[in-house]
Amino acid sequence: MDNKGYAMSALSFLLIIPAVLLVTVFVDMSHIGGESEGLVLKSDAVFCTAMDIENQIPVMGKEVLRETADGIVESGDAIIDSRKTVKNVLQAKMCQMSELYQNKMGLEVNCRILSLDSSSDPFYVEIKSTVYVRKDNIVHNETISQNISIERLKDPLPFIKCKNYGGVNMTDTRILYGSSLVAYLNAKNVSNAFVYENASSPLFIKKCPYDPYISHGTLLTLKNCIDNGYFHESNDGACFLCRLEGKAVCPHYGLETFVIPSPTLNSSLISAPCSSDHVIFNDSSYPGMEIQYNLEAGNYYKLFLDNGHRSKYGLPYY
Numbered sequence: 001m002d003n004k005g006y007a008m009s010a011l012s013f014l015l016i017i018p019a020v021l022l023v024t025v026f027v028d029m030s031h032i033g034g035e036s037e038g039l040v041l042k043s044d045a046v047f048c049t050a051m052d053i054e055n056q057i058p059v060m061g062k063e064v065l066r067e068t069a070d071g072i073v074e075s076g077d078a079i080i081d082s083r084k085t086v087k088n089v090l091q092a093k094m095c096q097m098s099e100l101y102q103n104k105m106g107l108e109v110n111c112r113i114l115s116l117d118s119s120s121d122p123f124y125v126e127i128k129s130t131v132y133v134r135k136d137n138i139v140h141n142e143t144i145s146q147n148i149s150i151e152r153l154k155d156p157l158p159f160i161k162c163k164n165y166g167g168v169n170m171t172d173t174r175i176l177y178g179s180s181l182v183a184y185l186n187a188k189n190v191s192n193a194f195v196y197e198n199a200s201s202p203l204f205i206k207k208c209p210y211d212p213y214i215s216h217g218t219l220l221t222l223k224n225c226i227d228n229g230y231f232h233e234s235n236d237g238a239c240f241l242c243r244l245e246g247k248a249v250c251p252h253y254g255l256e257t258f259v260i261p262s263p264t265l266n267s268s269l270i271s272a273p274c275s276s277d278h279v280i281f282n283d284s285s286y287p288g289m290e291i292q293y294n295l296e297a298g299n300y301y302k303l304f305l306d307n308g309h310r311s312k313y314g315l316p317y318y
């Protein structure tokens with residue numbers, strides 16, 4: 001055996017070491033791979049559950065708001081502290097749902113509704129909540145704020161206000177006051193209340209698309225708005241949550257719609273209680289001057305508005 005042979009073997013040995021090291025590393029890596037796969041599955045379950053819960057909050061929230069409004073339409077009774085009442089009902093529903101996930105998926109699930117309040121956009125209600133989901137050492141804990149649309153919910157206010165004056169009826173889309181609104185206004189000693197005999201207003205809250213509002217100055221737009229029963233943003237009119245409490249006005253940025261007198265053959269009447277719903281249903285209402293927006297078969301279609309509302313909707317001052 002010459003020295004060369006030894007030299008070669010030593011070299012091969014040196015080459016084997018990195019190979020062994022590499023294999024060791026690969027084995028170790030695949031081991032970590034297995035563990036992290038389990039980790040991924042766990043965190044997927046946690047994440048998906050948290051997302052499910054978060055997506056369900058606005059759905060359940062809207063359901064609770066709808067049930068609450070429908071209950072008032074049915075009974076005519078306002079609710080006290082709508083924010084707390086609706087929040088508590090929603091909390092109970094979310095607890096039930098969390099429990100289902102907990103039992104089905106073996107996760108620790110907790111959804112806490114922190115607040116339910118008016119939003120800066122009066123066509124939405126804002127819900128703040130914390131969603132906590134845990135599986136072993138994987139935790140998802142998030143505080144979120146979500147806006148729920150109140151569109152297509154029933155306007156509860158007229159049902160509350162007219163309950164003791166004979167109540168109101170409804171069609172698929174409108175609230176019909178019959179004689180109750182006249183009785184309600186007469187009790188407030190308002191002149192020319194009779195204009196609101198058989199008046200009507202929209203049943204469902206729908207956002208008026210004619211924006212900016214001054215475009216209502218074209219009387220055809222005003223007529224389309226009235227025919228479709230739209231609601232407008234309003235500094236004075238009550239927000240949806242305060243309407244549930246029977247308030248016509250509130251400190252929040254709120255909603256306004258028109259209460260529409262039924263068409264009349266009498267063209268000479270020019271002054272009557274202002275047709276904005278928050279004026280009609282406020283403790284003290286004030287008069288408006290006629291705006292004739294349509295004439296059909298000798299019938300005059302009129303609204304009565306003060307200069308403040310005329311300015312808002314682009315209508316001429318009187």
Ligand SMILES: [Zn+2]
Pocket residue numbers: 208209210216225226230231232
């Ligand atoms: Zn409008």
Ligand SMILES: [Zn+2]
Pocket residue numbers: 118238239240241242243250251252253254
């Ligand atoms: Zn309010």
